[in-house]
Amino acid sequence: MERHKIHYTKDGWVCNRYPYDISIDDEERFIEVDEATFQKTLGCDNHFLWRVKNGELYHEQYEPIPEAEIIENLRDIRAEVCFPVINRGQPWHDTLSSYQKKELAKWYNDWLNVTKTKKEPPPPRWLFNDKKEVDNGTNKN
Secondary structure (H helix, E strand, O other), rough: EEEEEEEOOOOOEEEEEEEEEOOOOOOOOOOEEEHHHHOOOOOOOOEEEEEEEOOOEEEEEEEOOHHHHHHHHHHHHHHHHHHHOOOOOOOHHHHOHHHHHHHHHHHHHHHHHHHHHHOOOOOOOOOOOOOOOOOOOOOOO
């Protein structure tokens, strides 16, 4: 019979599944399950998640976060992460290459649409680095 590891968070929520012979970063937070249980955990009904409590696996109902709260949280994150960058001023923006300006404009537009997409857009790779990355091998305006 094939065995598997069900890895879970500190709160017990299932976060990953592995074949038994694969080592994982946290060898203390997993339970061993058979093939049938492993297959069963690959899906679940709406508003249910798999959770481990006292070494046992449960299919547990959870309360979804209301959409209005999700949108408000995303607006708060946008105000913290995006607006301070966009509002850095013209002298900073003038130091960017045309490629960086295009990436920044796309990121900004993605943030403006976050209440529709409900997905936090990743920043351009170069944005939060201490030094500017070369973009497309040129870094020219």
